[in-house]
Amino acid sequence: MLAIDILIQGFIQGSIYALIALGLTLVYGLLRILHVAHASLFTLGGYLGVLITNATGSLFLALILAMITVGFVGMLSYRILYRPLLSQPPLIALIASIGIFIASEEIFRIIFGPFSISYVSAPLQNQIEILPGISMSEARIMVVVLAFVLLLGVNWLSRRTRLGIATRATVIDPDMAMSSGVNVDVIRYSIFFIGSAFAAAAGVMVSLLNNLVEPTMGAVPSYKALAIIVLGGLGSVRGALIASLLLGIIETFGTIYLDDLLDRDSIAFAFLILVLMIRPKGIFSKG
């Protein structure tokens, strides 16, 4: 029973990583930039989720509003942060992004206060028995379901819509796409909107699972999501998703069996380094 419990726990963790990593990997695919400030949007999503739920009493409304607002903030971040730096080496954008991320933690602390904020009455806390002997809170089930719905949505978007086809074309060859009449800038804005909205959804989910948000909640996901997209082979959406689930599960097992040796965050990176030594371009890279 214990093994199954851990597996489910890891799966939930992996679903959250997947939601965060998706936006990162899309941005990397388009711009070849490691978007560290993505985690600020995750934190912002968490705060909006808690504050709007507390104000209106509706988690659903909070989730939608958080996703839309953060989506627009994401577009703004592209406009002021990355667009002027596109002609520079990627390292410059990376450092600028880290700078924004560090500053944002401080901004959250100044605006929302240094202490954590919780739900007035935490929604979705009923336990449901999903298998004989194993029960999960509704919140956890919702995390997994939401992750799958959103990811299936993106899959549909990328295969069946003009935006998706144009995005894939831009990822493969921006110049060619541009000369075929794709407005590359519109694609980039849309991807920032979608990726940031997903990060917000992940933020709301994490706030629900922990029943609190705090200014530094983005720190660990930001770096771990970078590890995930590297593991998945930078820019590969499918790779990132599989790597998210894999890491979620490995980490959960690791915290139980390797606790004397390594802490939780270093397990992820130990695994990352190990994989990169065997496959220097990620698990799912070609060749």
Added chain:
Amino acid sequence: MAYEMIVLTNMLIAILFAQSLNLITGFCGQVSLGHAAFLGIGAYTSAMLTKAGWPLAATFIPAMVIAGMIGMIVGAASLRVRHDFLAITTMGVSFLFTGIIRKQDMLGGEMGIAGIPAAYGGRVGLLLMTLCLTILFIIIMIYVKRSWMGYVFESIAEDEDTAGVLGIDVRRFKLFAFVLGTAGAGLAGALYAHQVRFIGPDSFGFVESVTVLSMVIVGGIGSIWGVTIAAALLSVMPQFFQVIDDYKLLVYGMLLFFAMRFMPDGLGGLAKRFRQNRNPDSSSERSQA
């Protein structure tokens, strides 16, 4: 006077630490987001030894050797990955280091090591020692940059495939840059441990790695004087900002962003452009990695 001496010593250690990264990232073009781990290795090595009764000066060699040896392992591993993959791998090293330290009771675990003995000669002694070692390291850097090895590093930073075609043993020189750079960080760590006299896993985390990388980049990748000035300014900045201590990270983060936005090639690049504007004939353009 004591306060000024502490600030000055901190500044010199920061310069030494930033220069050691400048060798890897600046000269050789290998981005490292985990350099603070080597500061930590030097600091822990030196602190353990002085607590066991060694004089501080005698711990410099072991601190450098151990940091350099682990740097060689990390460097050898880094040979397999490039660019963004390298950045993330070295970031992983940073997290791995703090993760391992946290779980080692021998090294103080979460609590860190307290009660590190003072250096011989107290604050003045430490300041003088730091000053000499920093100047020595900068001289070595200038020497390396002007030697044929400096040109080899530069060619690797610019285009390592072409450098390989020209018959340069790219792997060997990258490894050498890693060993020398991490040994320098180990030395800085030994000094740092005896400056603050208390070290813990959090002193060598990812933020510290980013801080030192930002010193190198704000200074202008590969520019010895640019990096020296940037390290000096960025390390004493928090002291001047005591009044706004609450907003320190905000100011710091925005500074990084604006530095990248408006002078992406750093102070060194700014100075070069200024010189070229005044004297357009001597345009010895050296592209930045």
